[in-house]
Amino acid sequence: MDADAIETLLERKTTLRYLEVKDGRLFFDGCDTIELAKEYGTPVYVMSYSEIMGRLNELKEQFTDKYPKARVAYASKAFCTTGMYEILKKAGACIDVVSGGEIYAAEKAGFPAERVEFNGNNKLPEEIDQAVRYGVGRIILDGLQEIPLIEAACAKYQKKMNIMIRITPGVAASTHDYIVTGKKDSKFGIPLDEDIFLPIVKQVLDSEYLDFTGLHMHIGSQLFENDAYLEALNVLMDWAARIRQEFNADVKEVNFGGGYGATYIDEPRKPYSFFMDPMMELLKKRSEEIGMECPAAVIEPGRSIVAEAGITLYTVGQIKEIPGIRKYVSVDGGMGDNIRVALYQADYKGVVANKAEEQTDATVSLCGKYCESGDILIPEMKVPSSIAQGDIIALLSTGAYGFSMASNYNNNPIPGVVLVKEGKSAWMVKPQSYEQIIANHVIPDFI
Ligand code: LLP
Numbered sequence: 001m002d003a004d005a006i007e008t009l010l011e012r013k014t015t016l017r018y019l020e021v022k023d024g025r026l027f028f029d030g031c032d033t034i035e036l037a038k039e040y041g042t043p044v045y046v047m048s049y050s051e052i053m054g055r056l057n058e059l060k061e062q063f064t065d066k067y068p069k070a071r072v073a074y075a076s077k078a079f080c081t082t083g084m085y086e087i088l089k090k091a092g093a094c095i096d097v098v099s100g101g102e103i104y105a106a107e108k109a110g111f112p113a114e115r116v117e118f119n120g121n122n123k124l125p126e127e128i129d130q131a132v133r134y135g136v137g138r139i140i141l142d143g144l145q146e147i148p149l150i151e152a153a154c155a156k157y158q159k160k161m162n163i164m165i166r167i168t169p170g171v172a173a174s175t176h177d178y179i180v181t182g183k184k185d186s187k188f189g190i191p192l193d194e195d196i197f198l199p200i201v202k203q204v205l206d207s208e209y210l211d212f213t214g215l216h217m218h219i220g221s222q223l224f225e226n227d228a229y230l231e232a233l234n235v236l237m238d239w240a241a242r243i244r245q246e247f248n249a250d251v252k253e254v255n256f257g258g259g260y261g262a263t264y265i266d267e268p269r270k271p272y273s274f275f276m277d278p279m280m281e282l283l284k285k286r287s288e289e290i291g292m293e294c295p296a297a298v299i300e301p302g303r304s305i306v307a308e309a310g311i312t313l314y315t316v317g318q319i320k321e322i323p324g325i326r327k328y329v330s331v332d333g334g335m336g337d338n339i340r341v342a343l344y345q346a347d348y349k350g351v352v353a354n355k356a357e358e359q360t361d362a363t364v365s366l367c368g369k370y371c372e373s374g375d376i377l378i379p380e381m382k383v384p385s386s387i388a389q390g391d392i393i394a395l396l397s398t399g400a401y402g403f404s405m406a407s408n409y410n411n412n413p414i415p416g417v418v419l420v421k422e423g424k425s426a427w428m429v430k431p432q433s434y435e436q437i438i439a440n441h442v443i444p445d446f447i
Pocket of ligand 1 (some may be wrong): 096342400
């Protein structure tokens, strides 16, 4: 990134607003990133408390305070740690979980069970048991075979469960193919064929253990337009009308899903109200037309709360110049801590954090240390030509789906996460040790 680019980046206070450059060094939420690298080592993820809280406050102002009964259920999958759950608990948010592991972390963090909403296209019997025992607020039904499993757990714990039914609205959102979920050919949700969908609704309505609460949809991720959401909501409301007509039952809640876009390079981030206001207007209008009470609205943002709240710090190691071709600058992390580049060709911006004010007059390929040619973090990165071993690189907007999708490839430990807040810093997740990586390895005695 050249000097102009960093200026624009820092000026754009709506995004990446806790980054600053002082005396040529990059600061994040009041902390000097070079000092952080020294104190905590690299690679390391750094999350800004102020940025996370800022987004949660925007959601409050633009959604939950504005619309009665509205809820935000943070999508844990974007960044799931007990510290994150503590932040959400204090902020009064709900959470969306999709696995026994996320439920376990929420319970360990003392997260109130009634504020947990359980999603997933193949919830395991033991996960359903765990969720019902914990007493989650809602289970989002994603298929017929889940019904007897939920009922069995309810019978065992003598509880009733609120059930939302996830539909596949059959709209195509424009984003990367791997993160589109709302089109008809999807492993998620229940297709809206009346001979498939209506019997499932009926079974939920007839069950002594299940309370039919409403409908859920999620159309995709990293979206910047609201038309696909509105189109999907219209489909959902057609079926709310149908359910009323067939069974005289009301949809009391509607979950719009997540997917609100965040800034990685220079995508202009849209305020939550850009999505929420027209959605709420449509929800109200359609409910009036149908003659039903306006359902409570729920959203499940993940990325838009944490993406820009995270940066990753790396140390530059080997630098290789291939004459006439390119210069490779290697860092001490890579695809193990950020699989998104290899998996989705995701674009990231990077800064040489200790030379943040130097002219960026060279172009290099920023690569990781993993044994894979595709382990490139930024294929073409502008850096000062003085770049050298020991420099600190900050990759920006890595807070969503970085740590949560990290792997131990090549037995490299998963880096730790440091939380920063107005100049203070502390571990949120400690880095993994080699010992922890092989802790569960066993050598069978017949070898
Ligand atoms: N709700 C449901 C049912 C979802 O499936 C997802 C994301 C979300 C909410 C949150 O979406 P968000 O607000 O974070 O866009 N690993 C990919 C993203 C996969 C998203 C899967 N579902 C990535 O790194 O881009």
